[in-house]
Every structure is written in C-alpha cells, then in structure tokens.
Amino acid sequence: MKDESIESNKFLCGDCPTRWNSTYETLKRVVDLRSIFFKYEEDDTNYERELSREPGARAPGHDDFGVAERMVNFLEKFKDTTESVSASTKPLAHLFFSELLDIDTHLRQWACDVGYCDMVSSMRTKFDKYWGKLDELNDYMYFTVLLDPTMKKDFMRHCFKSIVTNNMDQDVPLSKYEIDKKVSDMVDGVETRMEGLFKRYEGMIGKVGHNSGSQESQSKENVDKRLGKNSFVSKWRSVEENSSSASESELVRYLCEPKLNWSKSFDILKWWKQNKERFPSVARMVRGKLLTFSLYLNFKLL
Template sequence: MERPDGELIKMAYCNFCSQVNRAHPVRNGTKNMNLHYSICKGNPMNEESLKQLKLCFTKKENNGDGEGCSIGTLQNWKYDEKAIKRSLIELIVLAELPFKFVEHPAFIKYSKSLQPKYNFPSRHTISRDVSKFYVEEKKKLYKFLGNLNHTIHLTTDTWTSTCQKINYMVITAHFVDDDWVMHKRVINLKRVNNHRGEDIGRVLLKCINEWGIKNFMTITVDNISSNDKVLKYLIEHLPGMYDNGKHFHIRCMAHILNLVVKDGLKVYEKAVETIGSAVKYIKSSSQRIEKFKVSIKNTCDSNRFLIAECPTRWNSTYDMLKSAIDLQEAFYNYSLKNASFSSDLESIPRRADFHAYQRVCDFLEKFKEITELVSTQSSPVAHLFYSEILDVDKHLRDWEVVSNFDKMVEKMRLKYDKYWGDYKKINHYMYFAVLLDPTMKSEILGYGFRHLMEKGCIPEENEFDVDTPFEILIVPEKEDKIKVLVSEVETNMGVLFGLYNEKYGTKLTVNSSDVKKSSSTQCTNTTRRRGNTFLNSFKSQNSNRSSGVDDELRKYLKEPPIELDDEEDFDILLWWKVNSPRFPIVSKMAKGNKY
C-alpha cells in the first residue's frame, strides 16, 4: 500500500474477514495478525461450537456450616468473559472490597496467572458494573417479593447512632424460595426522625409498598411500647390480613432473653461492675495491655484475652465473665506486680470471687446457647421456639432452689412471666410452626401444656377471661383440659389450612403413591440445640394423641412424629422438600411458617 507521501507500507490481508492490518517486518512484525487471528469472527477456530471443551472438577457449594463438600462433579469448562466478570463483581460486593482493588498489581498478576486472556476492568468500569448488578438483583428480588405465592416475614430493628445522634431503622425480609432454601434480605435502611410508633409505621408501610410486598405473614419487632402503635398503624393500613392481624406481631425472642437476663444480673451488679471496671482499666492503655499479656504468659499461657462488655447485649457480659475466669491467675499476678491496679480502682477481682463468677456463668450458659440458636440466619428456628422457652422455664425452676440464686431467678421469673408466663401470650403462629415440625407435631404441645398446668400457668375453673376456651373451664380432668388446648390450636391451624386450600387447592394434587415416606436419615443439617433438657424430657415421655382436623392436614398430623436419636441431625426444610408431593398444601403452610 502506498502512502500519500509515496512511502510503501506492507499490509496483511485476512482470508477470513478481509480485514487489512499493517505487517511491516520490523515495525509491526506478526503481533498484529496474531492478535487479530485470536479474535477474528470469521476464523472458524473461534466459533464456540468448534472449540475443544475442557474438563474440570467443581466442588459443591458450602453446606451452610462454612465447610465445603469434598465430593464434586466433573463438568465441561470453556473460557467465558461474562462469567468471569460476574464472579469479579460478586467478589467485590460480597467481600466488601474497594473498587480500586481490581487495579492492584498483585491482584492483576495473580489473575493473569490463572487466565491471561481476560482484560481486567478499571475501578471506574467496575463501579458502573456493580451499580448495574445492584439494579438487576433488585429487580429480581422485587419480582419475588411481589409474587402472591411467596410468603414474606419482616423483621425490624431501630437504634440511635452514638456518633451521629441519628435514629436508623433496618428492615429485613425473610422467606423460603421454591427450592426450599431460606433467605434473608435487607430491603431498607431508613433514617427515622424519632421512635414514635406512627412515624415508624409510616416508614414501614412505605417500604412495603415500594417493594410491592403483597403476601406477608408476620413482623418481628423488639418490645418497646411504641411498637404497639407501629403494629396498630400497619394493621389499619394493610387490609386482608389473616384473622385481622391478630397474630401479625411476633415478639423478638432474643430481645426478651436479653431483658430477662439483664434483670437477673442486677442482683450481681456490683460484682459484674468490678470485673467490667478492671477490664476497661487494663484495655484503656497499651502499656497495661502488654503488662497483662506478660502476666498471662507467666501464669496460664492462654491465647485468650480480656473481653469488654457491651451495655446493650447481656451475652457480652457473659463473654467478659468467661474470659476473666479463664485469666483469673493473670489478674492475681498483675495485681501483685502493679500496685496502681488496686489503688486506681474502687475494687478489683479477688481470687475468692471467681468461684461465684463461675457459678453465674454456669447458670447463664443455657441462655447464651439459646440466644445463639434463635439468632442464627442460615436455617429456620421458629419451630424450636416453643421448646426453647419452656426449657428456659424449666431452667429457672431448677435454679430457684440453688443457694444464692433465688433472688436472681425471682427477678428473671417476673420478666419471663410478663411475656411467656401465660400460654395465651404466645402467638398462635409459633404453635403452628411446632405442629409443622414432623419431629414434634401435637405431642410436644400437649406435653408443654401439661408442664404449664403443673406449674399453675393454665387457668383453673374459676379463672375465666375472654381469651380462655370455654371448654377448658368445664372439663374436670387435667388430661381433658390439655386435649382441649391442643384441639384449639389444631382448629385454628385448620382455619389457616382452609385459606391455603382455597388459594392452592385447585392447583396442587396429592400423589402419595409416587412418594415414599421420608426417613430422618435423608436430612443432614440441624439447628437443634443438644442441651435442651425440656425437649429431652419430652422425648422420654412421648404419648399418643389424635387430631380433630380433616383432610390433608389431618393426614399429616395423624402420622407419628419422626423419632430422632440425641445426636441425629435433622434438616426440616429438606424433609418438607422431599414430602411436599405428599402434602402439597401443608407444605405451602410450612414454607410460609419457617423463618
């Protein structure tokens, strides 16, 4: 090719697409043509269908407990820029990495060693891609939440930023998808002007409308008085709720446990303050921290260190006491070598005090376990609520006769009874969740009611109120009263079943001949707590019962509960996924009640 100035330029002609590229042997070489050859759309070797696929082993995703499965699958693999880009976006989002991470030389070097063909985006490009990714995911979630076939549960939490002095509220949606996998999605983080009930209610209602949520069952809130006004406002402005919203409100179990334990700890307030002051004193200075580490090395050689408590979370108080007990010899050694420790503080932990601290920790350990259980996000726990609160009741009764714990238990009992002391105070949805646990069903309800009746929590003949079933006041025998209470729960659940039957009955059919009953060995995951003494006593005294509810629900309730060994795991969502063909409507109820 000749340039306007008369200079001849050597060019190369592509036989596939007719594109012309410079090919000067010195200036250009073969680089241009090699690059063009690899991306030329006319090159048959670049057609996806003609590329040779590669085989690779792909491990299964995490099973929910943080451990990946060692058994994978053999799959075809081919280079896919879109898939790499998607994975990079997910890495940035899930790991909360800065956008400039993609430009870090070490990351580029590492990634190029894996796949040199990929052209990495700039931080500006990845920023735009993340924004697009957010919009796409929001559209998917909006479509899911707005589907009438999906039941949504909402939770809220409000707090005041200590540094900004601003009130915030986070709104979270919980649901089980079509594959019986539980999800948690934060759908809004809103600034609220104050904690007044109606103002919070307006913010919640606006969020519900913005997301197009049409089929939600419950909302879980903490127990401040303003939330009663929040719920009243929502019920007034959200028509069509089951039972006029009577069972709409779920009290946060973790929050109630926090209130119960904090009331009990007031009895040992001075002792707890002694530990807390000592921990703050040591951790407030880097020099003191180093000296205390030396004391740890000289006495117990532990990898643990002191934990400071958070005023709003009782479990941090437990962690503080537990760490102090493990390091009690270090406290003694530190006090001997640092005279200012005892002179600067009003009181310091003494060797003789740690036995009492240990007893308090022994008592609080069960509350710690239950709090961690009900706070889990990866699996449903609603069906465990009933057995756990009754285990708390049993735990309090066991310790109220222990020396030096009677006053502490008395204070905790008052708070416990305020929220859970009367069987009528428990939301019926929580009873439904128990019935929908194939390992419990009605049996544990009856066992629990018997336990409450023996402790005086079930009304006698002359203790009538408007919410007490009339039948229970006229039957003389205790076992008959228990049957009435269980029957009442089953009847109420039957009403809910009727609503589901109207909605899904014509779409779903039962084909039990094609589906065998599943055994508990098919289920491999659990959130069940091993140390539930109430549940263990129920298993040892399980008795027969009969149901008064008809149709598919009656069939489900009549089947005996699955018996589990103490160490046997049980995945309730997997069980319902396997058995949904046998119980198509009841499984829909289970999907809506498990969160």
C-alpha cells in the same frame, strides 16, 4: 500463659452496660484465665497494689472466681438461646416455643438459689410481661411445632403438660386425669384452629390443581376400561374414596403419622420438599409459616 501451659488467643474484655452478653463474655474469659491472675500475684509485687488503688477494690481471690464461674453457668443459657434464635440462614419458628419453655425452666431452677432469687425474680417479671402466658401465645408459634415432623402433637402435649403443672395451684393440685384432660383439650384446640388455617391453604391448592382435573378424569376412564365397566367395583370405589376424603383431611393424615426420630442432620425444609406431593396443602403452609414467621420473630426478639 506460657508458664501455666494455657493455649488461648483470648484477652480480657471490658463489660458494656448496654449489652448483657458482654457480661457473660467478660466473666467467661476471667474464669478461663484464672490461673494467670494467681501467677501475676506470685511474680509481680505490684499486682495487688495496682488493683487496690480504687476504694473498695482488691485483687480477686479463689472465692471471687467461684462466684464468677457460677454466674457464667447462669448466663450461659441466655447466651446459647440468643445465638440459637438469632440465626438467619435457616427456619427457626418451629423452635421458638421450645426455647421459651427452656428459659422458663431455667428461671424456675435458679429461683430456688438463695444467691440468685432476687435477680431471677426481676428477670421473671420481665419474662412474664412478654411470654408469661405460654398457653396463650400467637397460634402460629404452636402451628409451627405441629409442622415439625419430629415434634407434632407428642411434643405439644409435653409442652402444655409442663405449663399446666407449673402454673397450677400447689395448695389444690390437679389430679393426673385432670392434667391429662386439660392438656388434651389444649392440643385439640390448637389443632382445630390450625384446621381453619389449613382450609385456606387447601383452597389455594384447589384453584391451582383445577387444571389437573382432566388428567384425573382420564386416569379414571382408563381404570374403568381395565375393569370392563364393572359398576359394582366402581360404586364401591366411589363410596370408599368419598368416605375417606370426608373423614380424614390431608392435615389430619399428616398429624396422625408417627413423628420422626430427630437427628442433628435432620433438615425440616428438605423433608417437606421430599413430601410435598403427599401433603401439598400442608407443605404450602410450611413454606409460608416456617419462613415468614421466623423472620417476624427474629425481628421481634432482637
């Protein structure tokens, strides 16, 4: 390694048949240290003879390292995704849906490769067994996407559009209008079901906030005094407030706000902590779903 000017603390490791990621690690290290193999071949006359002892075995050539490097590129996506969804120190539930779609896209791309199509086909079968119907997953997986202020319905539309486009009959393709209509119906369906869950959380907040009613009443009385008991203004305010609360729930207000621009430093829990006064019931959903559902999915995927 010193002769080849390679600075690394890595050593070759054996492949473990019960751990697929060991295959990635083995091949990655072999590819990174390929020049060392060629250096051994030049300097050690016993190198090729030692590696050719077993029937069918031989010293690796340039083509072999090319094959290994391509396999590393294929497996790297699974390695990165596994590490991403296995973290235990941060909420991850809002990312699972996008990770599944990323794997789905990765398999579709490699299915077109002649050298990988058979292997990808068997992997696709197993993937579809658990996650194939990406438009029929547990609703909580969709809800957590909507609860991410950097994604919301914009990203949900993008996800469903990808699913509809990939799964439609290519012999009878849908028009752009039909795709958009189907996607819109799917997103609306998720939002409607989420509204049902929201109402339960809203009921919990209502019970907690019952004791604050006297404070609100006192505040209203102070406003009335300041306006000189102006019945005309009071009637207008009453109608306006009732109309607003009836037509727009807290959840709808949150979803209708423009999504935030994502950055590496964005902390979803910190954002909700800062905005829990604006969306108390939705924030309660976040505390419940982004944390407990993350733990559930981590357990299920490992």
